[in-house]
Amino acid sequence: MKTLKILFLASHWRVSLIKAFQDAKLSMKLICADSDPDAPSLSEADRSQVIPLFSDPQCLPSVLELCEAEKVSALVPLTNKSIEFMADHRQELGAGGRRLWIPQNRVIETCHDKWKLFEFLKSEGFGTPLTFLPGKTATSFPLIAKPRRGEGSKDLFVLENSDDLDFYMKKCPHHVFQQRIDGQEFSVDAFFDQHGSPRLIVPRERLAVRGGEVMASRINMDAGIIDKVTALGTKLGLTGPCTIQGIQDDEAFYFTDVNLRFGSGFVHTISAGGNVPLMMYKELAGQELDSMKIDIKNHSVMTRYPESIFR
Numbered sequence: 001m002k003t004l005k006i007l008f009l010a011s012h013w014r015v016s017l018i019k020a021f022q023d024a025k026l027s028m029k030l031i032c033a034d035s036d037p038d039a040p041s042l043s044e045a046d047r048s049q050v051i052p053l054f055s056d057p058q059c060l061p062s063v064l065e066l067c068e069a070e071k072v073s074a075l076v077p078l079t080n081k082s083i084e085f086m087a088d089h090r091q092e093l094g095a096g097g098r099r100l101w102i103p104q105n106r107v108i109e110t111c112h113d114k115w116k117l118f119e120f121l122k123s124e125g126f127g128t129p130l131t132f133l134p135g136k137t138a139t140s141f142p143l144i145a146k147p148r149r150g151e152g153s154k155d156l157f158v159l160e161n162s163d164d165l166d167f168y169m170k171k172c173p174h175h176v177f178q179q180r181i182d183g184q185e186f187s188v189d190a191f192f193d194q195h196g197s198p199r200l201i202v203p204r205e206r207l208a209v210r211g212g213e214v215m216a217s218r219i220n221m222d223a224g225i226i227d228k229v230t231a232l233g234t235k236l237g238l239t240g241p242c243t244i245q246g247i248q249d250d251e252a253f254y255f256t257d258v259n260l261r262f263g264s265g266f267v268h269t270i271s272a273g274g275n276v277p278l279m280m281y282k283e284l285a286g287q288e289l290d291s292m293k294i295d296i297k298n299h300s301v302m303t304r305y306p307e308s309i310f311r
Contacts, residue, residue: 003027004073004284007066010034010054010082011041015307016267017078018044024277031070033063040309054085064092073284074099076241077261080112080151099284101240103260110236111258114148114176124235126228127254129179129247134169138162142180145172151259153212178256183249187214188229189269191276192238199279199289201226201233202269202296208303214265216303219272221296228253241266241276268302 004027011018011032018041021030032045035053042048049066052059066072075093077083086093087105094100102108110116118131132138143159145168155172158180159165168175185206191199203225208216229244232255243263246255270276273296282289 002285003029004281005029005031005070006280007031007033007063007070007072007075008041008045009063009075009077009086010079011045012036012039012078013041014078014262014264015040015044015309016304017262020267020270021277024275024281026277026281028277028281029070031066031072033066043309043311054081059085060089060092067093067098072098074101074280076101076280079261080149080259083108083260084112101280103237103239107236107238108260111260112149114146114178114257117258118176118178120236121232121255124232126232127246127252129181129254129256131176131178133176134173136177138165138177140179141165144178144180145175146178147172148174148176151212153209156212181247181249181254183247183254185209186220186225186246186248186253187217187263187265188225188244188246189241189263189266189274190229190233190238190244191241191274191279192233193279193289194239194283196234196237196239198230198233199292200269200274200276200294201229202272202274203229204265204268204302206265207301214263214304216301217265217268218301219268219296219298221298222248225253228255232258241280265302265304268300269296271302272297272300 012034029046031047032041033049033051037050051062083102086100086102087108110120121128145157147155186203188203190201193199203220203222204217205220206214241262243259245257
C-alpha cells in the first residue's frame with residue numbers, strides 16, 4: 001500500500017488518538033504539529049514540529065513549509081481553532097491536492113457559533129434546548145451559560161435563579177443561555193464520507209466527565225439517536241470525523257453541540273470496531289468504502305486515566 005502522510009494540527013494532549021492511528025497498522029506516516037514544545041503528542045508521532053500560534057502571521061508559512069518538506073497528503077484538525085485556521089487558508093493549504101478534513105465554511109460558521117447552531121436546529125425541526133442571548137428574561141431555571149464560540153466546558157456556568165442570570169448577562173455578554181435538560185448525556189462519534197454519506201455513527205453514553213472531557217463512556221447503539229444524527233449530518237453537509245453531543249430524556253433527544261473533529265472519547269469508538277483510520281486511508285487512496293465490514297461492540301465501556309511522558 002502507498003504510504004500517506006497525515007498532519008494533525010494542534011495535537012497537544014491527543015496521545016491516545018495518535019496511538020489509535022499507529023495501532024491501525026496502515027501505510028501512514030503521522031506528523032503532529034503544535035505551538036507547545038512540551039505537547040505530549042509530539043513524542044508519539046513519526047515526525048513532529050513546533051509551529052507558531054494560529055494567530056501569528058508566521059503560522060501559515062510554517063505549516064506550508066512542513067507540508068512541502070514532508071509531502072503531506074492530508075491535514076486533520078484537532079481543535080476548533082485549527083479548523084478555523086484551515087478554513088481561513090483553505091486555498092493555500094489545499095494546494096497540490098492536499099486533503100483538508102474540514103467541511104465547507106458555512107458549516108463551520110454554523111457549528112462554531114452556538115447561537116447560529118440553535119437557530120439552525122430549531123428551523124430544521126431538530127430537538128435542542130431553548131437558547132437565548134443576553135437581554136432576555138428567563139421563565140424557568142436552571143440554565144447553562146456558555147461561550148457563544150468555544151469548546152469543552154471552559155467558562156461554563158450553571159444559573160439557578162434570576163439573580164444569577166442578571167449577574168452572568170453582565171459578566172459574560174458574549175455567552176448564550178440555554179435551558180438545562182436533565183437526562184443522559186451522549187457523545188455520538190460519526191464519520192461522513194467526502195460525498196456526505198454516513199459511514200459510521202456510534203452513540204456513547206457519557207458516564208463521567210472532567211473539565212468537559214469524557215472520562216468514562218458506554219456505547220449504546222440506540223437506533224433513534226442514530227437516525228437523528230444521520231438526518232442532522234445530511235442536512236448540515238458534514239464530512240469526515242465529527243462528534244455530536246446531545247441529551248436524551250424521557251421524551252426526546254436534544255442536540256447541544258456539533259464538533260467538526262475527533263471528540264476526546266472517539267478512541268472508544270475506534271477501539272470498539274469503528275475503524276475510522278482505515279476509512280480515512282481508503283478515502284485518501286481513492287478506494288471504495290462500501291466493502292468495509294463494521295461490527296461495533298455494543299455496550300462496551302471505556303474508562304480513561306492520565307499517563308506521563310518523560311523526556
